[in-house]
Amino acid sequence: MQDGISLHHAASDDPDDRALASIFTAYTVSATFWLLFATAVGVLLAFKFGAPDFASGAWLTFGRLRPIHTNATFYGWASLGLVGVSYYVVVRSSGTQLYSKTLAWWGLALFNIAAVAGTIALDLGYNAGDLEYREWPWPIRIIFLAALVVTGWNLIATVAQRSTEEIYLSNWYILGGVLWTCIIAIVAILPWYQYGLGQVAVSGYYMHNAVGLWFTPLALGIFYYALPKLLNRPIYSYALGVFAFWTNLVFYPIIGSHHFLFSPLPWWLQTTAIVFSVAMLVPVWGGSANYLLTMRGRVRDMIHSYALLFIFVAVVNYLLSSTQGTLEAFRSLQEIWHLTNFTVGHSHWTMYGFITFAVWGGVYAMLPLATGKSAGRLGLALHFWMAVVGGTIYVLSLSIGGTVQGLDWVHGLPFIQSVVDMQPYWVWRGVGGTLMFLSHIVFGWNVWRMTYGRQGNAASPVLGPATEELA
């Protein structure tokens, strides 16, 4: 199976390699556009907390832009970014060529059509309800489902024609993630079991499964390819990776109702969700340990490879933010934190600190191998540090502010006091968010350097003896 992750020729003249490079490039460029758009909207939203009368027309009102921000982040940025890297990982780790270039381009078009149509619909006030992460009207979500089906078909067929005996671990996670998400999308669309409280139960299921069985497995699959590749050493334990795969699959789908603790959902459903939220520590700690042990003793290498540094931050955030999620699911802590901005801090710690850093790590590790061009160190450094500092300010300010907000309620203060007390934390959130946005502009520049930029600056992100081979 080590064949699967052995070094592959970078930027060859082989037409299949060039086609894969242009598909990887197109997905990444597309994703970068969505990242810039979604986070520009995010900055505007953050600004509105301090200046509610700024940009106050119907098309720019908070309630319409808020789902545009989340959906564009989920289905524009993170989905396209992860699928792009996944195409490269699946093809290379299977020691074969892509099954169908046409399907890959169709998938790209469908993902983008869905995201554009969804954004326009939400801005015009057409939505399927204020249902977290599934606000797009159902016909648009069918387009997204079609993109998933096309992608799953292409990836499975690619793995089916692999030249290796084993199916490399990355592909377990990636194929699983795509197929499970098809089921999630179908469950979310069908209406027959979604009336009143029944829809609340489906919302609980959906909003956590869409995160934990789509973004998480793809990001984890990318780690399993990128780390051995960057470090030129095998994964610490293949068996632990398989164990984390199955436990993640079984535990994750059960925890969704923890978003509705103290609601009229049946108490047993809420309690089951809490129990399995604790069980999630098994795949989270198991998986994180596997990645960190693979990196053991190579901390100094991060000085030389920003790709490795991005993935290291993503792994650490996966460990910490998921553990935080388990703690948050306890009723005693939910009493204070539920419905406050603490939750917003948590969702950014996971979607940004973990998933977004994972996409960046994957792109910086593999896009230069595909195109033969790399980003400059200054651009990488600026991107990394602004994103880390900005993200930290963002999460800290909302976590502290959310706690203050929750305690204000517990102390029975007039409600408006919790709004007044949040103001300084919202300002700091805006500062953090602005830094994050600036780092995305630098990321856009880095993507340009790695794709359309000048040839011949290919400093490989791969460390160790392999570096010389590649150079």
Next chain:
Amino acid sequence: MNKLVLIVGGSTLVYFCLAMLMGVIPGYELSKTPPGPGVEPLTGLQAEGRDVYVAEGCSYCHTQQVRPLNQDKIFGRPSAAGDFAYQTPELLGSERTGPDLTTIGTRQPSEVWQYIHLYNPRAVVPQSIMPSFAWMFDVVDELPKGETAVPLPAAYAPAKGTVVPSQQAKALVAYLMSLKQAPLPPGQGGAMAAAATPAATPAAAAVAPSTGGFDAAKGNAAVNDDDPTLHIHTVLYGAHDVIIGGVTYGSPMPPFASQLSDEDIVNIIDHERSSWGNHGKPVTAAQVAAERAKGN
């Protein structure tokens, strides 16, 4: 190939079963939850207003679920399963940047207040960060017959013309007015809501923050009068079109007799009599009870 079938097919089958178990089956069973006693479907205009509420994403900041927790008592009794029978799409929400709206029709029953607040929330709550929904209002030169002007404070009113609510705003306010809780039959958690302390009652929450929006209670003769009869009567039974300091207050003040106990009303009246430079004599529960006994 067999490995591929095992990993891809096997894991997808496992996931399919879990999706049924945790998503579809609970959804199916709970969709059959019957409406609670007194829970009615919305009327045409109210339902139209709910669509506006959904389209504008109100529930990203306003929850509609009262939890069985102390801090939620100000919003009503704990929500029961039967409360949500007619609520599709569901609007429980996940963030409470603004207050819960489960009982807003009871807590703030003045349509005029709601119109002013929607047009610009800061006109009535200076610290509010809610968006303005001014585009749901029309500015007309002449008030059409049968329409009621929105009495905006001068600082928030347009330079010229009169502001009237559009159909959207009327529907939205009709929906907000409909948001009330049907009382639970005895023994179904009603006791929890009844235990609310004075500080946690809706009126106290509304009065406490500052003088902002409470000019009508500042230097008001009824509030400073040694004879508290008029003051008590106003809190019990409400008022409308009152002239205070030369300003006509067109928006009605809601009655609180059915919501608040005598002790709560004493607390509120004493608060008003000792705030914003007022120096009225404190009242007693006996005086409130006597006034209540006289009726409206």
